[in-house]
Amino acid sequence: MNDFFQQFNPITMAFIATLFTWGMTALGAAVVFTTKNFNQRMLDSMLGFAGGVMIAASFWSLLSPAIEMSEYHTIGNWFPAGLGFLLGGVFLWIINKILPHLHPNTPIRKAEGYYPRDRKRSTLLVLAITLHNIPEGLAVGIAFGALASAGTEATLTSALTLALGIGVQNIPEGIAVSMPLRGDGLSRGKSFFYGQLSGAVEPVSAVIGALAVAFVEPLLPYALSFAAGAMIFVVAEEVIPSSHEKGNKDLASMSLMIGFTLMMILDVALG
Numbered sequence: 001m002n003d004f005f006q007q008f009n010p011i012t013m014a015f016i017a018t019l020f021t022w023g024m025t026a027l028g029a030a031v032v033f034t035t036k037n038f039n040q041r042m043l044d045s046m047l048g049f050a051g052g053v054m055i056a057a058s059f060w061s062l063l064s065p066a067i068e069m070s071e072y073h074t075i076g077n078w079f080p081a082g083l084g085f086l087l088g089g090v091f092l093w094i095i096n097k098i099l100p101h102l103h104p105n106t107p108i109r110k111a112e113g114y115y116p117r118d119r120k121r122s123t124l125l126v127l128a129i130t131l132h133n134i135p136e137g138l139a140v141g142i143a144f145g146a147l148a149s150a151g152t153e154a155t156l157t158s159a160l161t162l163a164l165g166i167g168v169q170n171i172p173e174g175i176a177v178s179m180p181l182r183g184d185g186l187s188r189g190k191s192f193f194y195g196q197l198s199g200a201v202e203p204v205s206a207v208i209g210a211l212a213v214a215f216v217e218p219l220l221p222y223a224l225s226f227a228a229g230a231m232i233f234v235v236a237e238e239v240i241p242s243s244h245e246k247g248n249k250d251l252a253s254m255s256l257m258i259g260f261t262l263m264m265i266l267d268v269a270l271g
Contacts, residue, residue, distance in 0.1 A: 005156060011210045013156075014144035017163035018137050018206040022199040024167040025133070028174025029195025032188050038179040040246050046172030047243035048252030051235045052259025053169040054136075060267035061162040062139060062228035065146070066221040080221035087222075088135065088229025095131060096237065130198045132173060132238060135230030136166045137202035141209025142223045148214040161270045165263045170199060176242070 005013050031038060063081055070077040143159035178195030182188060209227065213220045243252035 005160065010144045010147040010214055011141075011207060013147070013159070014141040014206040014210040015203050017144065017160065018140050018202040021136065021140065021163060021167040021170050022196070022202050024170040025174040025199030025202075026192075026196035028171035028176075029178040029192045031175050032178040032182045032191045032195065037183065038175060041248050041251055043172065043175060043179070044243045044246055044248040044252045045255040047176065047239055048255030049259035050169035050172050051239040051243065051252075052256035052261070053165045053263045054231045054235050054239065055256075056260045056263035056267065057139065057162055057165050058228040058231045060264060061143060061158060061165075062224045062231075065158075066224040066228070069221045069224075081225040084222040084225030085229035085232075088226040088231075089233040090229075091226070092131065092135065092230045092233040092237070095134075130201050132234050133170075133199055133202045134205050135227055135234060136170075137205030138209040138223075139227035139231060140166060140202070141206030141211075142213050142220075142227050144206070145210035145213035146220055146224070157270050158267070161266050165266060169259065173198065 005016070008016065063085065066081040066084065067077050070080045073079055140159070140163050143162050147156060147159065174195045177198055178191040181191040181194055186194075209223065213223045240252070240256070243249075243256075
């Protein structure tokens with residue numbers, strides 16, 4: 001796998017890697033072709049697993065390298081990571097306020113109490129998962145973009161591991177869009193289309209992230225921690241609450257632990 005990617009520049013690598021993560025979103029959305037009803041406990045456990053993967057990736061693939069790269073910072077090696085992390089959370093908070101969206105497990109009647117009644121549930125669901133995928137695409141793009149910066153500790157294996165972890169956790173995100181839409185009466189084709197569409201933002205945001213750090217090297221630790229902060233905000237504000245809304249808190253929490261452990265092992269063993 002490394003040999004295949006090494007023939008490309010980091011920006012192209014990021015684009016190819018996020019085509020894979022987008023494809024994994026589509027794979028999850030394709031479950032709609034097999035059944036109209038998806039086991040809620042399974043969905044909640046998969047959301048919990050996705051949250052665990054994102055938390056582990058945020059630290060081992062993003063925050064930890066950012067701290068290592070800032071060893072000689074005049075204020076302290078904690079500063080770029082701390083500032084970037086908070087800015088990432090603030091960025092997603094602002095985006096959440098600007099763009100109305102719907103949590104995957106939110107009933108329509110609950111949504112109608114907050115959003116205009118004529119706004120389609122499909123649009124709200126796609127916006128929700130798209131918000132998830134922006135920081136994920138940025139994270140992959142930044143990880144690959146770091147390969148172009150001389151003197152960093154970034155490795156191709158670490159970037160590929162991050163893309164693999166995010167791809168795996170994109171499967172339940174695709175399911176979380178397509179299955180509720182199918183349950184609301186949309187056709188299988190439309191449900192799949194909206195489900196996979198939410199992942200289309202990842203290649204775009206990956207290229208933006210890779211370009212930013214490849215050409216502005218001093219931004220790298222800030223960019224890595226920014227992506228980590230955005231991902232943690234998504235987990236805290238969207239993924240965990242959605243996995244708990246149907247009463248499967250214990251199952252979702254244990255699945256989060258498993259997802260975290262798996263991603264940690266992948267990152268430490270391979271990175």
